[in-house]
Amino acid sequence: MFRRLHEVARPVLRFRLDGEPVEGREGDSVAAALLALGRDACRETAVSGAARGGYCMMGVCFDCLVVIDGTGNRQACLVPLREGMSVETQHGRREPGR
Amino acid sequence: MSDEYDIVIIGAGPAGMSAATAAVAQGASVLLLDEGAGPGGQIYRAVTTTPLTDRAVLGPDYWKGAAIATAFAAAGATYQPGATVWHLDAERRVGFSVDGQARLVQAGQVVMATGAQERPFPVAGWTLPGVLSAGAAQTLLKAQGLAATGRVVLAGCGPLLWLFAAQSVAAGLPPSLILDTTPRSNWGRALPHLPSFLATPYARKGLALMARVRRAVPIVSGVTELAIEGEVHAERVVYRRGIRAPVTVPVDHVLLHQGVTPNLNLPAAAGCALDWNEAQACFQPRTDEWGATSLPGLFLAGDGAGIAGAETAASRGALAGLAAAAALGRLSETARDRLAAPMRARLTRQMRGRAFLDALYRPATAFRRAAEEALACRCEEVTGRMLRETAERLQVSGPNQMKTFLRCGMGPCQGRLCGLTVTEAIAQARGVSPVEVGYYRLRSPVKPLTVAEFASLPNTEEERLAVERG
Numbered sequence: 001m002f003r004r005l006h007e008v009a010r011p012v013l014r015f016r017l018d019g020e021p022v023e024g025r026e027g028d029s030v031a032a033a034l035l036a037l038g039r040d041a042c043r044e045t046a047v048s049g050a051a052r053g054g055y056c057m058m059g060v061c062f063d064c065l066v067v068i069d070g071t072g073n074r075q076a077c078l079v080p081l082r083e084g085m086s087v088e089t090q091h092g093r094r095e096p097g098r
Numbered sequence: 099m100s101d102e103y104d105i106v107i108i109g110a111g112p113a114g115m116s117a118a119t120a121a122v123a124q125g126a127s128v129l130l131l132d133e134g135a136g137p138g139g140q141i142y143r144a145v146t147t148t149p150l151t152d153r154a155v156l157g158p159d160y161w162k163g164a165a166i167a168t169a170f171a172a173a174g175a176t177y178q179p180g181a182t183v184w185h186l187d188a189e190r191r192v193g194f195s196v197d198g199q200a201r202l203v204q205a206g207q208v209v210m211a212t213g214a215q216e217r218p219f220p221v222a223g224w225t226l227p228g229v230l231s232a233g234a235a236q237t238l239l240k241a242q243g244l245a246a247t248g249r250v251v252l253a254g255c256g257p258l259l260w261l262f263a264a265q266s267v268a269a270g271l272p273p274s275l276i277l278d279t280t281p282r283s284n285w286g287r288a289l290p291h292l293p294s295f296l297a298t299p300y301a302r303k304g305l306a307l308m309a310r311v312r313r314a315v316p317i318v319s320g321v322t323e324l325a326i327e328g329e330v331h332a333e334r335v336v337y338r339r340g341i342r343a344p345v346t347v348p349v350d351h352v353l354l355h356q357g358v359t360p361n362l363n364l365p366a367a368a369g370c371a372l373d374w375n376e377a378q379a380c381f382q383p384r385t386d387e388w389g390a391t392s393l394p395g396l397f398l399a400g401d402g403a404g405i406a407g408a409e410t411a412a413s414r415g416a417l418a419g420l421a422a423a424a425a426l427g428r429l430s431e432t433a434r435d436r437l438a439a440p441m442r443a444r445l446t447r448q449m450r451g452r453a454f455l456d457a458l459y460r461p462a463t464a465f466r467r468a469a470e471e472a473l474a475c476r477c478e479e480v481t482g483r484m485l486r487e488t489a490e491r492l493q494v495s496g497p498n499q500m501k502t503f504l505r506c507g508m509g510p511c512q513g514r515l516c517g518l519t520v521t522e523a524i525a526q527a528r529g530v531s532p533v534e535v536g537y538y539r540l541r542s543p544v545k546p547l548t549v550a551e552f553a554s555l556p557n558t559e560e561e562r563l564a565v566e567r568g
Contacts, residue, residue: 001246001247001248001350002238002244002245002246002247003244003245003247004242004243004244005149005150005243005244005245005269005270005271009149010149025242027144027147027149027241027242028242029135029241029242032238032241032242032244035238035244036242036244040227040228040331041227041330041331045479046509047477047478047479048479050225050479051227051330051331052225052227053227053228053230054230054234055224055225055229055230055231055234055476055515056215056216056230056231056233056234056515057230057231057233057234057235057237057238058140058215058233058234058237059133060215060361060511060514060515061476061511061514061515062477062509062510062511062514063225063476063511065510071548073510073546078133078182080135080180
C-alpha cells in the first residue's frame with residue numbers, strides 16, 4: 001500500500017474507477033491515484049492475462065495501461081488525474097473502438 | 099506555437115532546461131517539448147510543484163534543480179509540457195502530440211535531452227503487482243508525496259538506490275530491508291579509481307548518506323540470486339548469497355534498481371549511430387564534445403548521451419545549446435568557445451569520480467541477462483530461458499532476428515524494458531561481444547500513436563489534393 005505523507009494537503013478530485021466513485025488528489029497522475037487507493041494492478045496482460053501494474057512511473061514500461069474516458073492503452077503514469085474522469089481496468093488486448 | 103523554430107529541445111530535465119537557457123541567450127527561437135506535467139525531468143521531477151515542503155526529505159541535491167528551472171522560466175523559451183514526441187528525423191522534423199492532437203514542427207537544430215531510464219532488472223517475479231522500480235517509488239515521493247508502507251524490500255545496486263533509501267529514511271518511512279547486489283568482485287576493478295573519487299565532494303556526501311541509511315535499515319550485502327514470488331501480488335522475496343542456503347522474506351512491496359542507462363529510442367529511430375559502453379554495460383548514442391550526434395543538426399545532451407549524473411547534464415546541456423546556436427550562426431565559433439570554456443572546466447570537475455562509481459556499481463552479469471524463469475520481455479512475456487534456447491537452437495544472430503521468433507521487443511514499450519537484456523543474452527549464447535550482436539532496429543513513431551491522432555495532423559492544401567480522387 002502506498003500512503004500519502006502527512007504534510008501532503010492537496011484538494012480532493014473525485015473520479016470513477018471501474019464505475020465506483022473514488023477520490024484522488026490534485027497533482028496525482030492516474031497511476032499515482034490508483035496506487036494511493038491500494039490498486040497495485042491496473043490491467044491484465046494481452047498475452048497471458050496476468051495481473052500487472054505500473055513499474056517505472058516515467059512512461060517507459062507501458063505496464064500501467066488503462067482505459068481512460070473510453071480510450072484504451074493510456075499510460076496512467078503520464079495522464080494527470082482530472083475531476084470526473086472515468087478510469088477502467090484494461091482487460092487483455094485493446095478492444096476495437098477503444 | 100509556430101511551425102518552425104531555430105532550435106527544438108526535447109526533454110525538460112537539467113540538460114534540456116540548460117540547453118534552452120543557453121540558446122535563448124544567443125537570440126535563438128526555442129521550443130522545448132516535454133512529456134512531463136512540469137519542468138525537472140526525472141532527477142528534478144516536480145521541483146516546482148512537489149508537496150514535500152520539508153527540504154530535508156528530498157535533500158539539497160534535488161533542490162539544485164529549482165535554480166535551473168527558475169533560470170529556464172526566466173529565459174522565455176516556448177515551453178510545451180505534456181507533449182509526447184513520437185517522431186524525429188534527419189531533416190529535423192519533430193512530430194509530437196498534446197492531449198491527442200498531433201503536430202509537426204520544423205527545427206533548424208535539435209537538442210535531444212531525453213535522459214536515462216532505469217536498467218531492466220529481469221528477475222523472476224519482477225512483473226508481479228507490488229513490484230516497482232526504486233525510481234518509480236522516488237517519482238511517487240517527489241511528485242505526489244506517496245510512500246510505500248508495510249514490509250518494503252529495496253533490492254539492487256547503484257547510487258540512486260542509496261539516495262532513495264536515504265530519502266525514505268528522512269521521510270520517516272524507511273524500507274524494512276536492503277538487499278545489496280553489488281558484486282564483491284567489483285571492488286577489485288573499482289579500487290584503482292578510489293583515490294580520485296575520494297578527492298570529490300561526492301565521496302563525503304555519499305558516505306554520509308550511506309551511514310544514515312545503515313543506522314536505520316538492515317542491509318544484506320553480497321546477494322547473488324533474487325526472485326520474487328506470489329500468486330497475484332508480490333508476497334515473498336527469495337535471495338541467496340553465493341553458496342549459502344536461500345532465504346525467504348515476506349514482503350508487501352519490492353523496489354528494484356540496478357543503475358540507469360540512456361534512453362535510446364528517439365535518437366536511434368532518428369538514425370543516430372550507437373556505441374557500446376563496456377564500463378557501463380549499455381549502448382549510448384555517439385556524440386562529440388558538444389553533444390553533436392552522427393547526424394548533422396541533431397544534438398544529444400545529458401544522461402541520454404552517456405550516464406554521468408544530473409550536474410554534468412546541466413553543463414552538457416548548456417554546451418549543446420551554445421553549439422546549436424552557433425551552428426545557426428547566432429554566434430561565432432570564437433564566441434562559442436569563449437563562453438564554453440568555464441562550462442568545460444566545470445564539467446571536468448563534475449566528471450571526477452565517475453570511473454569509480456561505474457566500476458563499483460556495474461551490475462552482475464547474472465542480473466543483466468534474465469534469470470531462466472524471469473520475463474526478459476515484459477510486454478510479450480518472453481523468459482530468459484526462451485531467449486537462450488532460441489538463440490542456441492536457431493543460431494539467432496541478433497535481436498532483430500529474435501523478434502521474428504519470439505516477438506520480444508514488439509510490445510507497447512518498444513524494447514525499452516528488454517533491449518539490453520536481449521542483446522546480452524544473445525551475446526552470451528553466441529560467445530561474442532554485445533557490439534557484434536547490436537541493438538533493436540528502432541523506428542518512428544517511438545511512442546504508440548492512434549490513427550485518429552495521426553489523422554489530426556494539420557494538412558496543407560497540396561497534401562489534401564495529393565490524396566483526393568478525381
